[in-house]
Amino acid sequence: MDKNKVLELVKPKLTAARFAHTERVVETALELARLYDVNQEDTILAAALHDYAKYRDVNEMANIIKEHQLPLNLLSYHHELWHGPVASILIETELSIANEAVQSAIFWHTTGSEGMTELEKVIYLADYIEPGRDFAGIETVRKKAYEHLNEACFLAVRNTIQFLAGREYLIYPETLKMYNDLKRKLEETI
Ligand SMILES: [Fe+2]
Ligand SMILES: [Fe+2]
Numbered sequence: 001m002d003k004n005k006v007l008e009l010v011k012p013k014l015t016a017a018r019f020a021h022t023e024r025v026v027e028t029a030l031e032l033a034r035l036y037d038v039n040q041e042d043t044i045l046a047a048a049l050h051d052y053a054k055y056r057d058v059n060e061m062a063n064i065i066k067e068h069q070l071p072l073n074l075l076s077y078h079h080e081l082w083h084g085p086v087a088s089i090l091i092e093t094e095l096s097i098a099n100e101a102v103q104s105a106i107f108w109h110t111t112g113s114e115g116m117t118e119l120e121k122v123i124y125l126a127d128y129i130e131p132g133r134d135f136a137g138i139e140t141v142r143k144k145a146y147e148h149l150n151e152a153c154f155l156a157v158r159n160t161i162q163f164l165a166g167r168e169y170l171i172y173p174e175t176l177k178m179y180n181d182l183k184r185k186l187e188e189t190i
Contacts, residue, residue, distance in 0.1 A: 001041070006048040009095055013052055021132055022051055029126035036149050038118045045097060046105035046123045053087035061086045077172045084110035112157050112178035121153050128156045150189075154182040 003026060011019055029047035033040055053061065061082045065074055070085045088107035091097045105123040108116065112124055129142045129152075137159055144152040157178045164171050 001045065003044050003048070006044055010049055010052050014054065018051060018054060021130065022048060024130040024132050025050065025123075025126045028130045029122050032122045032126055032145060032149070033119075035146060036118055036122060038122050039101070042099065042102050042105070042119055043122060045099060045102045046119060047126060049087060049091050049095075049097070049102070050106050050109045050123055050127060051083065051087070052106070053083040053090050056083065056086060056090075058082075064089055073173070077170055081110045081172055084108060108174070111172045111174045112153075112160075113174040114177040114181035116153070116178065116181075118149065121149050125149070125152055125156060150182055150185055154179070154186060157182065 007019075007023065007026070010022060014022060026044060026047040029043050030040065032038070033043040056064075058079045061079065062075060064070070064086050065072065065082060068089045070089070074082055074085060085107050088103040091103065091106065097103075101117065101119055104117065105120045108120050109123050109127055113120070116124070125141075125145050129138065129145050137155075141152055141155045141159070144155055157175060161171060161175060161179055164175075
């Protein structure tokens with residue numbers, strides 16, 4: 001599907017600022033996809049639709065998690081994490097986009113996971129480094145993103161865990177699994 005057509009599908013669901021973020025995620029994800037040889041069409045769909053459920057009502061998201069057999073442990077963690085898994089369902093039920101690779105990349109963009117596919121990593125990273133993001137350490141991850149996909153994802157999840165732990169927030173188990181998985185993979189390649 002054409003990039004602009006997919007963006008038009010998500011535009012009514014987002015604020016202007018979140019839509020601008022989404023456009024930047026698409027461009028960043030396409031750069032990474034070219035570099036790491038990831039399917040361009042899947043990248044456009046996943047990047048454009050990754051925040052499709054960002055502004056859904058919390059109760060509606062909780063119901064979708066229960067009704068569609070999404071992991072129930074999500075409900076014990078911050079609802080900010082829910083919009084990825086929920087969007088993976090809604091793009092199929094509301095937009096008729098049934099594409100397992102795309103849905104999985106959208107699902108895991110909020111938490112990360114172990115054994116991530118290249119597409120999942122590209123979306124996770126593009127969301128983290130898009131040019132609108134500005135926080136301590138971002139330049140290091142941005143530079144690494146164009147050199148080594150696993151190393152850059154490791155830095156992103158490491159920073160995220162440091163941020164969460166620093167504020168004594170809960171950390172979703174899959175986020176810790178992503179950290180451990182990438183750490184082991186990077187050690188194996190040394
Ligand atoms: Fe998101
Ligand atoms: Fe996002």
